[in-house]
Amino acid sequence: MITIWDANVELKIDDRFHVVRSAREAVAFLKNNWPEDKSASYAKARKVCLDAANGVVTGAEARAAFEAAAKEAGILR
Numbered sequence: 001m002i003t004i005w006d007a008n009v010e011l012k013i014d015d016r017f018h019v020v021r022s023a024r025e026a027v028a029f030l031k032n033n034w035p036e037d038k039s040a041s042y043a044k045a046r047k048v049c050l051d052a053a054n055g056v057v058t059g060a061e062a063r064a065a066f067e068a069a070a071k072e073a074g075i076l077r
Contacts, residue, residue, distance in 0.1 A: 003059045009067055010077040017077065023052035023062040030066075035073055045069035 004022050011018040013035065020026050026049040034042065045065040052062035070076040 005059050005063045007063075009063060009070065011070055011075045012077045013075050020066065023049045023059055023066075026062060026066045027053055030069075035075065037073065039069070039072055041065075041069040041072045 005020075009020045009026070011020065011029075013033065018029065018033065020029050027046065030042065030046045030049065045062075045068065048057060048065040049062045051057045052059050067076060
């Protein structure tokens, strides 16, 4: 089941804006659009978002992990 987050996560990379609305979108963004520098928070976000996409953890947990990784990477808008 795909669940949309209560609030979107807005990101900015190289003057381009991106909106992520769910754990599945977050997984795709982490895989395809994340900056080269990948930290431990990136790895945690990827795992938690995959777990949420598979119904193992809540969307709120995935959103929090994704936001934390984006903030650390300096791309959270």
